[in-house]
Amino acid sequence: MMSENKKSSGVEWIGDIPDNWTINRIGQIYSERREKVSDEDYPPLSVTMQGVIPQLSNVAKSNAHDDRKLVKKGDFVINSRSDRRGSCGIAPRDGSVSLINTVLNPREVMNPQYYNWLFHTSIFAEEYYKWGHGIVNDLWTTNWSDMKNIVIPEPPLTEQEKIAKFLEASCTEIDSLIKCTKSSIEEYKKQKQALITDIVLHGLMKKEEKDSGIEWIGSVSVDSLITRVGRLCFVTKLAGFEFTKDMAENINTDEGVPIVRAQNVKMGRFINEISEFIPLEVSQKLNRCALDKKCILITFIGAGIGEVALFSETQRYHLAPNVAKIVVNEDAKAIITEEFLLYYLMSYAGQEEVNRIKKATAQPSLSMETIRSIKIVVPKTIEEQNEIVNFLNKKCADIDNVIKKKELFVAELEKYRRIFIYEYVTGKREV
DSSP states (O other): OBOOSEEEOSOTTTOEEETTOEEEEHHHHEEEOOOEEOTTTSOBEEEETTEEEEOOTTSOOOSOTTOEEEEOTTOEEEEOBGGGTTOEEEOSSSEEEETTEEEEEESSSOOHHHHHHHHTSHHHHHHHHHTOBOSSGGGOBOOHHHHTTOEEEEOOHHHHHHHHHHHHHHHHHHHHHHHHHHHHHHHHHHHHHHHHHHHHHHTTTTOOEEEOSOTTTOEEETTOEEEEHHHHEEEEOOOHHHIIIIIGGGOBSSSSEEEEOGGGEETTEEOOOOOOEEOHHHHHHTGGGEEOSOEEEEEOBSTTTTOEEEEOOSSOEEEOTTEEEEEEOGGGTTTOOHHHHHHHHHSHHHHHHHHHHHHTSSSOBOOHHHHHTOEEEEOSOHHHHHHHHHHHHHHHHHHHHHHHHHHHHHHHHHHHHHHHHHHHHTTSBOO
């Protein structure tokens, strides 16, 4: 229900609030806890977008055990850095956090969960980081000296309690629906990969089979060729020093040769929405890493290692240092097509080998040599490969359409959730 009898808060991001609400500065509601402690005395906690939790095992740990901040149960903790936007929450226990976090202790009787909901809104996060300082936008820091001056709404205590309880119940339902939909998306992705794996290894017409001798591949059609990427393809990347010297200083956002980064390569899909460019003359200096003919793109470092996509654009593009290209050799075009190779690399067999390779390195990555070493199973004729590709194109398109609809539904739910929370914590709607 929309709240009536409202007044202006005088604060742009808050807007109108109910007549019986007030506004206050954070520093009048919370005080800062600054005591330094050791994580050997107080268990280390991590401040995440999901709240304050026991320290994650994959977090980089410091040897400076005494260089921590004390957190008491019920304190509100927020990460001061802009690259950790939305990382905050109420401490469920006593512990310690890194110095980059701001620890807040309630000054007065309040419902902490109401403020937890408020501080988790994306619009508060934007306001919070507006008060930050720094040289690089992504590393801006909002210190307590600035944070304490941010104005926030302050409903009566009884309304804080009602809003917190209502949002907990309502968002649990929304979150459950989001979780179920995301789970369904993952199931469709697994079905798609299972389909691709079955067809690329066994073909459309099931034939006599042989043991590949490779654990993660198993049996394959008896007339299939088992080989490696490097025997049929040329694999290359842009050397890091070349990027630094010849590209980095010339990147712009307006015109030139589009730069393909890892985010443009999603499993089976090349996303040609590019926001960075380099001048043609710079790209020509690094011609071996230009994209100007059909090839496979593969990410070899970063979070999405092993993502692959087919590049078949007519316009010239250029590789960034985290994407490699796989080009079928001229004398191998009678043996394998780029389209079939793409599907093979998307299959469980292709991705399992990628996972094994990256796990064998101290810092997960693929080298050009390890990409060349990836084992592939190739049907005997180009005609059979084309039949497989045509079949998978249709079947995968049907699955992708279902996935896309579900992803749009999730995006709508998440947007609705953000607006829903904001309207209740600022009094636009009343419980």
